[in-house]
Amino acid sequence: MCDHCGCGDGGVVTVEVHERILASNERAAAHNRAHWLREHVVAVNLMGSPGAGKTALLEATARAAGGRLRLAALAGDLATDRDAERLRAADIPAVSITTGSACHLDAALVHSALHDPPWHGAIDLLFMENVGNLVCPAVYDLGEAARVVALSVTEGEDKPLKYPVMFHKADVVLLTKIDLLPLLPDISIERIRDALAHVMPEPLLLPLSARTGEGISSWLDWLDERRRRLFGDE
């Protein structure tokens, strides 16, 4: 019947496959990555729980660096355009990627947005705000150069231990909303660092507040360092 496996004797044949089930997503991610390398764009996959402060972080990033860096964003959203609207109001060209019932962005969804982008000309940084979810987005490579997880101070110190997949793959974890810490005497940043060290080989936690701007400059330094690492000094 076929030349590959000698089937044809009838009955059951077993075909050995040994391949990654998400191979097609990985191919699409590699294609996106090639786009961004060619265009000298640092692409950031921004993940975190619903309400962790992802959009607010991008608004604060635009306030602090909008004059110096050309920013753009894709916002993964189950059904609405709200985040992209907020980002556009903050002067970040942005488009929603409606994921419908899917709880994460995937590389093909991102690719279709890339070929008709909402920005004109060159950009330096592309933020992909993923769907608020600590589980599913961790599984899908988008072709990003940096994986960033926003964790807000109110979410509990054990989140890295409960969602190890998300945190182990992160390049940096942003501890957001630190302006609220005075109201939360039981929260210890040291305990969060300790939990991170159990799941993240090179734990890096940057505490910041989108509201007060505290810590935003360290975040921008981190992004600059990524950019230099990818494209050198230019």
Added chain:
Amino acid sequence: MHEYSIVQALIRRAEETARAHAARRVEGLRVRIGTLAGVEPVLLLAAFEVCREGTLLGDAELSIESVEAQWACRCCGCGIAAGGALRCEACGGPGQLVAGSEIELDSIALEVDDV
């Protein structure tokens, strides 16, 4: 639940293979899922039950082999025990995951016609 999109990719791949081999039906699939892959075996099975309906996998069995997470030093290769900081005791280097992130299709069992 991304387990649905994973099952859909799996079914697509299995049906392609079944057609390439002119199989009557798919009898079973073996997959390997790492404990740090971000895929929940129970949810994968539930999604499979729903999605296999009306495909060549109508009564196929999905068997899932779970792969334990293993860490090793990125610098010297020594094993690093999970449950503590992911640092090498020998050289202080950072750990890297060497097993446990698998989301893999191992094999497909097909029922074929007698010749």
